[in-house]
Amino acid sequence: MALFVQLLLNTLQISASYILFSLGLTLIFGVMKVINFAHGEFFGLCLLLISVLVPLLTANQLPLASAYALAAIVAMIATLILGAVLYQFAFKKFQRDMIGSFVMSVGLSLLLEGLFLQFFGGVPVKLPDLIPGNIRFLGGAITTQRLVLTGVSIVIAISMCWLIASTKLGKALRAVAEDYEAATLQGIPYRRIALYGFLLATFLAAIAGALLSPLTVISASVGSDYLMKGFIAIVIGGLGSIPGSIIGSVLIAVIESVGGYYFDPSWATLGMFVITMLVLLIRPKGIMGNG
Amino acid sequence: MKLFSKLLISAALGLSIAHTASAQEVIKLGISAPMSGSAAVWGLGMDWAAKQAADQVNKSGGVTVGGKKYKFEIVTYDNKYNAAEGTKVAQNLVNRDKIKYIVGGIGTAPIQALQSLSEKNNVIIFISAWGKSLKGKEFPLTFTQSNTPFEILGPLYKYVLAKHANVKTVALINANDASGKEVELVSQQVWADLGVKVISSSFYERGTTQFQPIAAKLTEQKPDAIDMGVAPPADAGMILKELGVLGWNGVKVLPVGTSATQLVQIGGDAANGTYMGYAGDYASSLATPMQQDLNKGMLANFKEPLNPLQVSSYDSVMALKAAMETSNSLDPKVIAQTLPKIIFETSYGKTVFGSEAIYGVPQQMQVPIMITQVQDGKMVELARVIPEELKTRLAAGK
Numbered sequence: 245m246a247l248f249v250q251l252l253l254n255t256l257q258i259s260a261s262y263i264l265f266s267l268g269l270t271l272i273f274g275v276m277k278v279i280n281f282a283h284g285e286f287f288g289l290c291l292l293l294i295s296v297l298v299p300l301l302t303a304n305q306l307p308l309a310s311a312y313a314l315a316a317i318v319a320m321i322a323t324l325i326l327g328a329v330l331y332q333f334a335f336k337k338f339q340r341d342m343i344g345s346f347v348m349s350v351g352l353s354l355l356l357e358g359l360f361l362q363f364f365g366g367v368p369v370k371l372p373d374l375i376p377g378n379i380r381f382l383g384g385a386i387t388t389q390r391l392v393l394t395g396v397s398i399v400i401a402i403s404m405c406w407l408i409a410s411t412k413l414g415k416a417l418r419a420v421a422e423d424y425e426a427a428t429l430q431g432i433p434y435r436r437i438a439l440y441g442f443l444l445a446t447f448l449a450a451i452a453g454a455l456l457s458p459l460t461v462i463s464a465s466v467g468s469d470y471l472m473k474g475f476i477a478i479v480i481g482g483l484g485s486i487p488g489s490i491i492g493s494v495l496i497a498v499i500e501s502v503g504g505y506y507f508d509p510s511w512a513t514l515g516m517f518v519i520t521m522l523v524l525l526i527r528p529k530g531i532m533g534n535g
Numbered sequence: 536m537k538l539f540s541k542l543l544i545s546a547a548l549g550l551s552i553a554h555t556a557s558a559q560e561v562i563k564l565g566i567s568a569p570m571s572g573s574a575a576v577w578g579l580g581m582d583w584a585a586k587q588a589a590d591q592v593n594k595s596g597g598v599t600v601g602g603k604k605y606k607f608e609i610v611t612y613d614n615k616y617n618a619a620e621g622t623k624v625a626q627n628l629v630n631r632d633k634i635k636y637i638v639g640g641i642g643t644a645p646i647q648a649l650q651s652l653s654e655k656n657n658v659i660i661f662i663s664a665w666g667k668s669l670k671g672k673e674f675p676l677t678f679t680q681s682n683t684p685f686e687i688l689g690p691l692y693k694y695v696l697a698k699h700a701n702v703k704t705v706a707l708i709n710a711n712d713a714s715g716k717e718v719e720l721v722s723q724q725v726w727a728d729l730g731v732k733v734i735s736s737s738f739y740e741r742g743t744t745q746f747q748p749i750a751a752k753l754t755e756q757k758p759d760a761i762d763m764g765v766a767p768p769a770d771a772g773m774i775l776k777e778l779g780v781l782g783w784n785g786v787k788v789l790p791v792g793t794s795a796t797q798l799v800q801i802g803g804d805a806a807n808g809t810y811m812g813y814a815g816d817y818a819s820s821l822a823t824p825m826q827q828d829l830n831k832g833m834l835a836n837f838k839e840p841l842n843p844l845q846v847s848s849y850d851s852v853m854a855l856k857a858a859m860e861t862s863n864s865l866d867p868k869v870i871a872q873t874l875p876k877i878i879f880e881t882s883y884g885k886t887v888f889g890s891e892a893i894y895g896v897p898q899q900m901q902v903p904i905m906i907t908q909v910q911d912g913k914m915v916e917l918a919r920v921i922p923e924e925l926k927t928r929l930a931a932g933k
Contacts, residue, residue, distance in 0.1 A: 366575030
């Protein structure tokens with residue numbers, strides 16, 4: 245029982261991290277048909293700024309929670325500005341161009357990672373725990389802040405599903421994702437919706453960065469480390485599908501947690517790639533893919 | 536007009552020769568090390584320590600070979616601790632920059648990539664990679680300038696067992712790469728020789744972000760000790776933190792542990808008690824004045840104390856200078872033949888290259904093995920073992 249609970253808790257907390265990261269990645273693809281390899285750098289920038297600001301603010305006698313909150317707000321705004329600039333000068337010109345956007349975003353990712361390394365240095369940083377302590381439950385254990393993160397991730401995932409399904413913006417995003425020419429003919433301003441979609445995705449990356457900041461080790465390459473798993477999640481779930489990205493994230497978390505326990509952590513990583521290949525062979529558009 | 540053309544050509548030739556002469560006065564020394572990611576602190580420190588050595592050599596008049604003075608300049612590239620980046624770095628250092636002397640290399644896989652070019656291009660390399668396969672008669676231009684598992688694991692595990700006689704079982708975790716694979720084999724052997732049963736041995740990918748499943752796997756069979764092999768400080772810190780969450784509190788061993796700072800910053804209280812085999816207290820009176828100065832510089836620049844991996848590049852610069860001047864040659868082959876025959880100054884004081892009995896060639900720098908432990912969030916040096924071969928050679932004076 246204790247083992248089952250521990251594996252379940254591990255799966256939940258890992259899923260939460262991957263869901264947060266992959267939501268934005270899939271949204272950009274859905275709206276713009278762009279595979280954004282620079283998504284990890286939006287996430288990384290937010291984390292890196294928080295890693296600089298929190299020690300600075302706490303050194304100036306600000307309580308830790310307030311320092312995290314203030315740092316997160318500043319970092320998220322900065323990430324959104326970077327997203328807007330990159331959209332205007334790069335992504336806007338490669339919308340619905342899979343190959344062009346792929347090459348451009350890989351280049352941007354390398355450039356940004358190099359700049360991060362230059363400005364923030366290469367030494368990995370771990371910020372202090374925001375909510376200290378562990379919770380024991382039926383023989384399993386989880387840190388309090390990871391439990392909170394899991395809860396917040398579930399709320400964000402539900403909110404995203406609601407936003408996409410029920411709001412005017414969500415309907416416009418879905419219409420554009422399904423058939424952008426038909427959507428444009430129906431009077432949906434494609435370029436504006438694409439911008440909103442891109443900024444929403446960037447905002448999600450920033451939220452993921454802010455929420456994971458007290459938990460993860462932060463370095464200039466942290467975005468790339470998360471990108472691979474996030475990308476696997478959305479490929480399995482179906483590129484462009486919000487529920488698909490959630491399912492994909494949970495699936496790779498199960499493989500990592502359960503597979504890593506019963507076999508070997510490195511075999512679990514291999515297992516993810518095998519599952520990805522199987523899913524693509526059986527269902528090339530992914531579990532929830534439709535386009 | 537013809538005269539003008541001749542003058543112009545002569546001037547251009549003269550400038551070109553002058554430029555070449557000026558360029559020849561600088562000897563570039565390369566480094567291939569992780570400058571980003573979880574092992575970045577090792578590469579950043581190695582680059583910094585090598586630059587301190589180069590500055591010191593340059594300020595004291597440079598290197599004198601054939602009556603001519605040369606200055607050292609350090610060129611470092613980020614190998615990201617993986618084979619793919621290591622290959623790019625090797626190409627940059629050997630083929631593009633035409634560097635003939637590599638004074639620092641970290642990571643078995645990146646160094647294997649470097650070695651595939653260095654030996655055939657007559658480039659001498661000093662490395663800190665732990666793979667035994669990197670040294671031997673087939674690699675006459677490869678030297679190791681810091682301790683490796685063959686030097687460290689025996690004394691470290693023996694010390695741990697002397698302090699914890701109840702340790703009968705151990706679980707191993709290593710990075711899934713060339714360093715991890717080679718060290719795991721040595722660890723298995725040394726633990727078994729000491730009568731400790733290895734009940735599990737796992738590998739994880741570098742760049743892992745979620746360590747909960749690894750911690751769950753490690754504690755699965757309730758081992759008395761956990762040996763984290765070649766896990767760099769950031770990864771080891773996360774493993775220790777997750778072990779702490781699960782309530783495991785056995786004996787923790789990190790052979791490649793280079794300092795307590797990052798381990799404690801990331802692992803928190805769970806890092807306490809960890810035994811390390813690759814750290815040294817360079818602020819203590821056991822360290823030389825040079826090491827104490829370097830330690831202060833590291834703390835000022837990186838908020839990390841100096842560790843043996845980082846200081847190794849300082850020592851290789853000094854070894855290279857000594858061999859160049861003794862042999863009166865810049866030819867890497869001649870330098871490589873000279874190195875095992877000389878006694879030279881390093882940050883530890885006088886030392887030599889040896890360990891022919893282990894590797895078949897005397898290409899392992901003889902430096903002390905320092906056993907340390909994290910106690911109350913700080914690193915404490917517990918024992919310092921001077922290699923027997925070094926004692927003998929220094930006593931003989933040759």
